[in-house]
Amino acid sequence: MSTQQTPNAQSCDRIRSNPKFQDLARQRAVLAWSLSAVVLGVYYLFIMLVAFVPGWLHLPLYEGSNLTRGIPLGAAIIILSWLLTAWYVRSANTRFDRLSAQILEEAQA
Known part of the structure; x- marks a missing residue:
């Protein structure tokens, strides 16, 4: 077997050894x-609320309201997940x- 690397393998090795690549990966x-x-922590806290203080989630949002506290809290969790996803996508599409x-x-040079 030959110990010579293909040009593609050499290019990959140059990229992996580049400090900028290591910084990007980190x-x-x-x-x-x-x-x-953050997402797992928020979901875990929500599940802990459901498990240990479900009555708090069933309370009306304000006096005379048919909307419970759980509905806007659940919606906020979903919106937070969307915002964090948008943050990652923006970072990936700009800086990364x-x-x-x-x-x-x-690597081409």
Whole structure:
């Protein structure tokens, strides 16, 4: 077997050894794990409310209201998830794409 690498393998090795690539991978991982932790924490807290103080969720939003506290709380959780997803997409389409383009340019040179 030959120990020579193909040009594609050499390019991949140059990219992996690039400090900018390592920084990009670290930034993406930190952001993804942080946002995941926030979402999981919020959902976990909601489930804890359902489990331990369900009566609080059944209380009306205000005096004379047919809307309970649980409805806007559930909607807020869904909206928070959308906003965090939008934050990740925006980061991926701006900062991460810019870094990726720089890394690819350097790998081609």
